Amino acid sequence: MNHMVGKSSVQLENQVYILNSASIVGKKEGEGPLGELFDMVGENDLFGCNTWEEAESNLQRDAVYMALGKAGKKAEDIRFLFAGDLLGQSIATSFGIASYQIPLLGVYGACSTCGESLTLGAMTVAAGYADYVACVTSSHYASAEKEFRFPLEYGNQRPLSASWTVTGSGAFILGKERENSPQGQPPRAAITGMTVGRIVDYGLKDSMNMGACMAPAAADTLAQHFRDFGVTPGEYDRIITGDLGSVGQTVLLDLLREQGYDIAEQHMDCGMEIFDAQTQDTHAGGSGCGCSAVTLSAYILKQLEEHHWKKVLFMPTGALLSKTSFNEGKSVPGIAHALVLVAL
Amino acid sequence: MNHMVGKSSVQLENQVYILNSASIVGKKEGEGPLGELFDMVGENDLFGCNTWEEAESNLQRDAVYMALGKAGKKAEDIRFLFAGDLLGQSIATSFGIASYQIPLLGVYGACSTCGESLTLGAMTVAAGYADYVACVTSSHYASAEKEFRFPLEYGNQRPLSASWTVTGSGAFILGKERENSPQGQPPRAAITGMTVGRIVDYGLKDSMNMGACMAPAAADTLAQHFRDFGVTPGEYDRIITGDLGSVGQTVLLDLLREQGYDIAEQHMDCGMEIFDAQTQDTHAGGSGCGCSAVTLSAYILKQLEEHHWKKVLFMPTGALLSKTSFNEGKSVPGIAHALVLVAL
Numbered sequence: 001m002n003h004m005v006g007k008s009s010v011q012l013e014n015q016v017y018i019l020n021s022a023s024i025v026g027k028k029e030g031e032g033p034l035g036e037l038f039d040m041v042g043e044n045d046l047f048g049c050n051t052w053e054e055a056e057s058n059l060q061r062d063a064v065y066m067a068l069g070k071a072g073k074k075a076e077d078i079r080f081l082f083a084g085d086l087l088g089q090s091i092a093t094s095f096g097i098a099s100y101q102i103p104l105l106g107v108y109g110a111c112s113t114c115g116e117s118l119t120l121g122a123m124t125v126a127a128g129y130a131d132y133v134a135c136v137t138s139s140h141y142a143s144a145e146k147e148f149r150f151p152l153e154y155g156n157q158r159p160l161s162a163s164w165t166v167t168g169s170g171a172f173i174l175g176k177e178r179e180n181s182p183q184g185q186p187p188r189a190a191i192t193g194m195t196v197g198r199i200v201d202y203g204l205k206d207s208m209n210m211g212a213c214m215a216p217a218a219a220d221t222l223a224q225h226f227r228d229f230g231v232t233p234g235e236y237d238r239i240i241t242g243d244l245g246s247v248g249q250t251v252l253l254d255l256l257r258e259q260g261y262d263i264a265e266q267h268m269d270c271g272m273e274i275f276d277a278q279t280q281d282t283h284a285g286g287s288g289c290g291c292s293a294v295t296l297s298a299y300i301l302k303q304l305e306e307h308h309w310k311k312v313l314f315m316p317t318g319a320l321l322s323k324t325s326f327n328e329g330k331s332v333p334g335i336a337h338a339l340v341l342v343a344l
Numbered sequence: 345m346n347h348m349v350g351k352s353s354v355q356l357e358n359q360v361y362i363l364n365s366a367s368i369v370g371k372k373e374g375e376g377p378l379g380e381l382f383d384m385v386g387e388n389d390l391f392g393c394n395t396w397e398e399a400e401s402n403l404q405r406d407a408v409y410m411a412l413g414k415a416g417k418k419a420e421d422i423r424f425l426f427a428g429d430l431l432g433q434s435i436a437t438s439f440g441i442a443s444y445q446i447p448l449l450g451v452y453g454a455c456s457t458c459g460e461s462l463t464l465g466a467m468t469v470a471a472g473y474a475d476y477v478a479c480v481t482s483s484h485y486a487s488a489e490k491e492f493r494f495p496l497e498y499g500n501q502r503p504l505s506a507s508w509t510v511t512g513s514g515a516f517i518l519g520k521e522r523e524n525s526p527q528g529q530p531p532r533a534a535i536t537g538m539t540v541g542r543i544v545d546y547g548l549k550d551s552m553n554m555g556a557c558m559a560p561a562a563a564d565t566l567a568q569h570f571r572d573f574g575v576t577p578g579e580y581d582r583i584i585t586g587d588l589g590s591v592g593q594t595v596l597l598d599l600l601r602e603q604g605y606d607i608a609e610q611h612m613d614c615g616m617e618i619f620d621a622q623t624q625d626t627h628a629g630g631s632g633c634g635c636s637a638v639t640l641s642a643y644i645l646k647q648l649e650e651h652h653w654k655k656v657l658f659m660p661t662g663a664l665l666s667k668t669s670f671n672e673g674k675s676v677p678g679i680a681h682a683l684v685l686v687a688l
Contacts, residue, residue: 003471003472003473004423004472004473004474004475007423007447008423008447010473051672053668053669053672054672079348079351079352080540084452086433087432087666087668088431088432088433088491088666088667088668089430089432089452089454089664089665089666089669090452090664091664091665091666091668091669091674094543094664094665094669094677095669095674095677097543098542098543098545098677101542101543102542103351103352103540103541103542104453104540104541104542104543104679105451105453105460105463105464105540106451106452106453106460107449107450107451107452108428108433108434108450108451108452109448109449109450110433116449116450119449120449120464123467123468123471123473124467126471127347127467127470127471127472127473128347128348128471129347129348129354129467129471130348131348147432147668196424196447196448196449197447197448198442198445198446198447198448199438199441199442199445199448201442320433320434320435320438321433321435322431322432322433322435323432324397324431324432324435324491325397325433325435325438325439328395328397328398330435330439333438333439333442335448
């Protein structure tokens with residue numbers, strides 16, 4: 001029952017199935033290159049609510065609702081819920097998923113939270129602690145700008161290195177057994193292993209250039225993953241980061257080349273896929289823990305389902321800052337957690 | 345390998361050992377009834393730092409350092425670190441423990457975070473994903489008041505139902521095997537099972553009466569625990585909540601009586617033990633995710649070590665609010681996670 005691999009990784013003895021998943025996004029994301037693939041697109045980003053925070057809570061609630069429905073499960077079937085978001089004290093989660101009454105394990109890893117929730121969820125299922133768990137994360141452009149930078153009403157300007165927080169939530173139902181949905185749909189993919197990241201801080205302090213802040217952590221986790229599993233980048237059809245954006249991508253490729261790894265051919269970034277930076281004015285790309293979650297659900301799992309890809313490394317990336325730490329002159333450390341996903 | 349018990353609980357097939365632990369607190373906590381028991385007491389609550397947040401980060405760093413030292417372990421021996429705090433985006437953790445370079449899984453459950461970190465840590469070790477993990481949580485009176493209510497400089501008044509956030513951090517080293525410290529000290533206790541709580545919201549909105557906000561969640565998790573394991577309160581020498589304080593204790597005992605459980609004889613609350621409310625002007629009691637953590641390390645584990653108690657249920661309690669949710673008129677939902685601790 002020893003699943004430990006290398007210094008920071010786990011190889012699951014029995015793979016864990018992503019039985020089904022769902023994504024819900026805002027208007028702008030719906031107008032982007034992946035727009036057609038999301039399960040639901042809001043008409044405006046308040047989603048009928050009075051506040052941005054409430055809107056984000058509703059995103060989590062609706063994503064879980066849709067994922068449960070697609071998997072043919074009820075809330076009572078789910079033993080534990082792993083959930084988190086970017087807001088202080090994770091209030092999108094607290095007010096979003098309370099009504100399901102599923103035992104909750106709240107997680108926080110900034111925009112890497114989707115990776116963390118799937119890591120812990122899959123480890124929990126594989127160990128026999130649960131037959132089914134759910135994992136959900138979200139972000140919202142307006143609530144995130146208010147939380148980390150300035151309320152939208154201030155109309156502040158954004159440099160080209162800035163990313164655009166994705167309004168969206170992705171939810172995933174993980175299960176121990178390979179089982180089809182009520183509609184006869186097989187599981188979307190399986191999780192076979194993971195590498196847990198550590199905090200990496202190069203001392204960058206620019207909250208308008210999160211890609212550069214997170215890239216060193218992404219490089220660290222990737223290099224560790226290659227060493228732990230004894231593989232090279234060619235092992236994967238795609239190596240997918242969460243939200244490095246165009247600036248962060250350049251830094252990541254450079255840092256990995258210094259360590260002898262060239263991932264230029266395999267690398268893909270959810271933040272660069274979800275928006276068309278040229279026409280959507282999103283600068284470096286999308287970000288937020290909704291970004292990797294909805295891209296995984298809508299796009300990555302679809303590619304695995306359709307066997308365009310056989311094996312990918314999915315690695316959401318997070319920038320560990322708060323408004324308080326930023327205002328106190330602290331740096332923006334990064335973290336990244338990687339999961340091995342395989343087609344069935 | 346099926347450890348599932350009832351609806352929300354886990355019984356570990358192999359118990360997990362709390363190899364050692366450490367606690368560090370502020371001046372006021374050092375002057376309280378448990379003052380003599382803490383490993384370190386600060387001379388003032390800035391601990392030589394420039395900001396309250398930095399001080400809290402240092403608490404986590406120092407608690408982990410001491411716990412590692414007492415257990416005879418190095419940071420490299422620890423496979424995963426489960427950590428969190430009350431500050432937005434968990435910055436006490438991010439800036440406190442980065443230097444250890446231990447793969448990090450950030451957790452958030454408000455003041456229940458100590459329980460969540462030990463729950464996930466023990467599950468991880470018991471499943472064979474790690475030989476050793478560390479769990480650390482913290483809170484700080486001044487950073488918490490600033491984060492949730494008003495900066496101390498405002499000199500606002502506090503009603504008698506308010507609790508006093510504990511300045512302190514507790515760190516725990518969990519291990520798979522029963523092994524003595526370099527000084528020949530056996531593990532302090534073992535974790536044998538856990539009940540994961542769900543969010544319970546009675547609609548209370550008073551952030552100056554967190555005990556009442558959290559008590560329904562505490563009652564829910566406790567009743568679930570009794571049902572899941574098929575035990576009665578008499579199973580435990582103590583049933584220990586995190587920080588309900590005197591107001592929350594009354595509500596908890598009443599709510600459980602309605603469900604047919606009387607825990608008056610066994611109940612103890614870390615928040616009521618750590619301060620002398622009469623002489624220390626702390627009103628309802630201590631709170632914060634440092635409160636249960638330092639009380640566990642300094643007092644509860646000592647009682648188990650010395651066999652005054654054989655088996656206790658340790659259940660940190662959390663109030664899931666933020667300044668934003670409070671200002672937007674939201675309620676204060678609660679959550680509580682329970683762990684079964686046994687003497688060796």
